[in-house]
Ligand SMILES: Nc1ncnc2c1ncn2[C@@H]1O[C@H](COP(=O)(O)OP(=O)(O)O)[C@@H](O)[C@H]1O
């Protein structure tokens with residue numbers, strides 16, 4: 027057994043949700059958004075799911091656990107904000123539509139400073155985002171996990187009571203392998219997979235409406251079916267999306283690509 031497998035075995039045998047939430051927090055459902063690698067749109071999907079649930083009237087939060095590559099503040103256009111500390115803990119920053127967000131950026135003096143910490147320090151920061159942030163009452167908290175299926179996401183599953191996982195992939199990625207890794211990790215951690223999002227899946231010509239699979243035919247349905255995942259969405263590569271994320275206006279997106287995910291989350295127990 028490799029060191030990694032051994033570690034996973036130990037942690038799965040002894041699930042440790044010992045990180046106590048802040049006394050002022052009551053978080054009903056925690057959804058982890060996971061990807062096989064960076065740059066596939068994990069933060070985008072996190073932000074869009076949070077926006078959808080917030081629009082439906084639920085108290086919504088985003089915990090940016092991608093400590094070395096935090097992009098949630100920029101997507102929501104709050105990257106210049108600083109988190110305020112009160113006696114009870116750290117107060118999350120509110121987005122324009124009222125989503126509560128915590129990111130390492132809000133604690134750095136300069137948001138462009140690189141975070142060059144090692145694993146244990148990063149894990150400590152994520153735990154503190156759970157224990158020291160005054161989240162208040164939250165119906166849905168979305169966790170933008172660090173990319174991959176290694177140590178960093180593992181730490182989060184050990185520390186936070188994650189209720190479900192959304193997997194984000196791109197069509198170029200070895201989808202089947204990524205899904206299988208995520209499924210294995212989820213099984214070991216006893217967390218259900220809610221569904222898979224294939225981002226940058228196709229491009230629709232703005233002039234003629236023709237849909238092109240830029241990276242070849244999608245295999246996402248097959249990969250999902252193989253692991254018994256019935257919820258799949260495909261997001262197009264769309265310049266309007268990059269414009270909204272660049273301008274920090276993701277809360278204005280107006281597409282129904284992830285509506286089926288919001289419907290599923292709405293019936294989730296919490
Ligand atoms: N479907 C899409 N259409 C256009 N641009 C996209 C799309 N998905 C992601 N992007 C852009 O790609 C970049 C990476 O996305 P991001 O969500 O930050 O990825 P990750 O969190 O997985 O690293 C961002 O600049 C984003 O605007």
Ligand SMILES: [Mg+2]
Pocket residue numbers: 065068069070092095096097098
């Ligand atoms: Mg990201």
